[in-house]
Amino acid sequence: MSVHLFGIRHHGPGCARSLAAALRELQPDCILVEGPPEADALAGFAARAELTPPVALLVYAPAEPRRAVFYPFAEFSPEWQALRHAADHGIDLRFCDLPQSQRFALRAAEEQALALAPAAQHPDDADADADTDTDAAPAQPEPAGGDPHADLHTDPLRWLAHAAGYGDTETWWDHLVEQRSDSLDLFAAIAEMMTALREAAGPLTDALEMKREAHMRTAIRQAVKEGRERIAVVCGAWHVPALAVLPSAKSDVDLLRGLAKEKVAATWVPWSHGRLSFASGYGAGVTAPGWYRHLWRHQDRAALHWLTAVATLLRRHDLDASSAHVIEAMRLADTLAALRERPRAGLDELMEAVRAVFCYDSDTPLQLIERALLVDEALGAVPDDVPAVPLVQDVFAQQKRLRMAVRADATDLDLDLRQPAHLEKSILLHRLALLGVPWGRQQAVRGKTGTFHELWRLAWEPEFAVDLIAASRWGGTLEAAAGSLAAERAAAVRGLPDLTALMELVLLADLREAVAPLMARIQDAGTQTSDLGLLLAALPPLVNVLRYGSARKVDTATLSHVVDGLAARACIALPYGVRGVADDAAANLLGQIIAADQALRLLQDEAHQAAWFGALGTAAASSVSHPMLSGRSARILTEHGEWSAERAAQQLALHCSYGVPPLAAAQWLEGFLQGSGALLAHSDTLWQIVNGWLLALPPDTFTELLPLLRRAVSTFSAPERRELGERAAHTGGTASGAMLTATAVDPARARRVLPILHTLLALPENVDGA
Structure with a gap:
């Protein structure tokens, strides 16, 4: 009987390569791996080709799925190589860390104790090892107060890295272990190094770490008791001496006696390289997962393959990169490594060479290289028959049926809702969003007309697996879960705008059973609401849903009645709701009036538009309306042709007269002009009134009103601001002279264009040339 300890670094390609060689030579009959014993039954899936790393073991509490931990595995993870070796050779493999059922109970007890303790006694770092448990990083003991070797617990390898002349532990370990050739002596050296470090650090004081190592020793004793001849133990290097x-x-x-337990479940879920990096907050992460995978696949000539990949990437983005660049960068990296007395060029030397040779000392290409190669975003895959809750299985089945690839990097999806398959994809994305799983984020559609197009940006996050498990309490299928959640949310929501926004989500997600009760809630809330802001805010979501009626084949007749009632009440409330309003409330109402106006235009109902214009006219003409809202009402009426330019000019002159306080005049102008300067740019009458009013302002008053005027003008488009500037620079500020000069026509040149226009428009050419 023999026990062989293999101290590894999580996600280290050098450790993984050496471990694979050691296991082939040792041929163990039992392998113990640091990990959750609850996942023992899932280890056999490692032999399946469908289980493609990066993947993670997810352990969660079924009663409260949000309490979950991940154990990630990459292609270059030593633990993954141990799993594959055991699965390929039929060797018994077990996870030997402290069970998560007990760790969940320990954490719950700690949280309860902290909640009951006085606030002054709560330590600032009470959850210092939360990331450790959450992401299954190798836990380190907390530094003891006054301990001269306290930093050995937080970063045990820092001393050795500094002694070797390295500025950080990551670079030192990378050169010492991850880039080395296969060697079975590696683990003996690691054990000797860790033994010295732990002797210098002193005994453990962290209770959780002591329990973890006690459970690992218990697992070893159990394997020995079963008569195993060659036992391989794969664990974090820090634990080897213990x-x-x-x-x-x-x-x-005695250490493990009396530990409470909670019921937990485990499954495999896809993981991503981005979640393996330090930047993601993962405690056992690595700086560059893409580089480590590259080291795993191309160890002997990793540097040359890396520079070739850099050149290929830059050429793909139309940047200069030739074979000469690759050769020069390789020489520079080797020279840097020699100057630093390192055996070979590492990532630091390669990236410095890339910056100098390929990027011309620019950061922009480096950002591209970091995203595409250093991280090299990839999402793993799991077999369909992996144990999972019904909701997760239903979602994955729909993704597969609709051929929607699950990827970690962002991809765009353009949907035409008139096609049944595209409509199903849209419904799937809306239902997931309703459940709090934003796999797709809807983008603004540009360059296409109609309401049948949706543009989505898809990016799958590994944490969505936990979100789906948590949402499974609503139902076993996506439709049932989304419908149950919508019904409960409808019962809890009170405000009319919130109800209408929920109705938009429900109809877009095609949850027809939830429509009727939610519609009744909206009708009740609408009849009891007299607040203008609530009525205006409720209109746009409902009108937006009506646009999808034909595309989604949803019966919106009842919804039309609700919209009719809300629109009528909003028109009645508008003239009174804009009176005596504070400035902050007026700013909120301004946006709601603009949105409601756009919604009613989409509705294309002549009766509603007539009532709306009548309410706006009353608000614009009233002397007690807030100036900003009165100005916006006048602007809307002018844009729709309900008011002529002369009438708008009269209102402008009235509100900018000498008898009106300058602040009120500036607020009226802000409401009238905000968003577009087209009226001001094309009307000499309006221009002269505004220009004359500004010129007549005393200097102190002009300085006081300047922020309001700048805020209004800042909403104009760049061409509008340029045109207004040209008019202001022109003598008198009128458009006539400038426009005549700019639009003067040369008859001889114009006749040369006429034949082309006749051809384009398919018109018979006039022989007279007229």
Whole structure:
């Protein structure tokens, strides 16, 4: 009987390569891996080709799925290589870390104790090891106060890295271990190094770490008791000294006695390289997962393959990169490594060479290289028959049926809702969004007419697996879960705008059973609401839903009645709701009036538009309306042709007269002009009134009103601002002279264009040339 300890670094290609070689030579009959024992039954899936790393073991509490932890595995993870070796050779493999059922209970007890303790006694770093449990990073003991070796617990390899002349642990470990050739002596060296470090650091003081190592030793004793001849233990390097010499079994039993347990479940879920990096907040992450995968696949000539990949990437984005660049960068990287007395060029030397040779000392190409190669975003895959809750299985089945690829990087999806398959994809995305799984984020559609197009940007996050498990309490299928959640949310929501916004989500998600009760809630809330802001805010979502009626084949007749009632009440409330309003409330109402106007235009109902214009006319003519809202009402009426330019000019002159306070005049102008300067740019009458009013302002008053005027003008488009500037620079500020000069026509040149126009418009050519 022999026990062989393999101390590894999580997600290290050098450790993974050496471990694979050691296991082939040792041929163990039992492998113990640091991980959750609850996942023992899932280890066999590692032999399946459908289980493609990066993947993660997800352990969660079924009663509260949000309480979950991930154990990620990459292609270059030593633990993954151990799983594959055991699965390929039929070797018994077990996970030997402290069960998550007990760790969940321990954390719950700690949280309860913190909640009951006085606030002054709560430590600032109470959840210092939360990332450790959440992402299954190798836990490190908390530094003890006054301990001269305290930093050994937080970063045990820092001393050795500094002694070797490296500025950080990551670079030192990368050169020492990850880039080395296969060597079975590696693990003996790691064990010796960790033994010295732990002796210098002193005994453990962290209770959780002591329990974890006690459970690992117990698992080793159990394998020995079963008569295993060659036992391989794969664990974090820090734990090797604690497992090399086994204390009495009674001491470990005493440490583990009386631990509470919670019911947990485990499954495989896809993971991504982005979630393996330090930048994601993952405690056991690596700086560049893409580089480590590259090292795993091209160890002997990794540097040359890397520079070739850089050149290929830059050429694909139309940037200069030739074979000469590759050769020069390789020489520079090797020279840097020699100057630093390193055996070979590492990532630091390669990236410095890339910056100097390929990027011409620019950061822009480096950002592209970092995103595409250093991280090299990839999403794993899991077999369809992996144990999962019914909701997760239903979502994955729909994704597969609709051929919607699940990817970690962002991809755009353009949908035409008139096509049944595209409509189903849209419904799937809306239902997931309703459940709090934003796989797709809807983008603004540009360059296409009609209401049948949706543009989505898809990006799958590994955490969505937890969100789906948490949402499974609503139902076993996506439709049932989304419908149940919508019904409960409808019962809880009170405000009319919130109800109408929920109705928009329900209809877009095609949850027909939830429509009737939600419609009744909206009708009740609408009849009891007299607040103008609530009525205006409720209109746009409902009108927006009516646009999708034909595309989604939803019966919106009842919804039309609700919209009719809300529109009528809004028109009645508008003239009174804009009176005596504070400035902050007026700013909110301004946006709601603009949105409601756009909604009613989409509705294309002549009766509603007539009532709306009548309400706006009353608000614009009233002397007690807030100036900003009065100005916007006048602007809407002018844009729709209900008011002529002369009448708008009269209102402008009235509100900018000497008897009106300058602040009120500026607010009226802001409401009238905000968003577009087209009226001001094309009307000499309006221009002269505004220009004359500004010129007549005293200097102090002009300075006081300047922020309001700048805010209004800042909403104009760049061409509008340029045209207004040209008019202001022109003598008198009128458009006539400038426009005549700019639009003067040369008859001789115009006749040369006429034949082309006749051809384009398919008109018979006039022989007289007229």
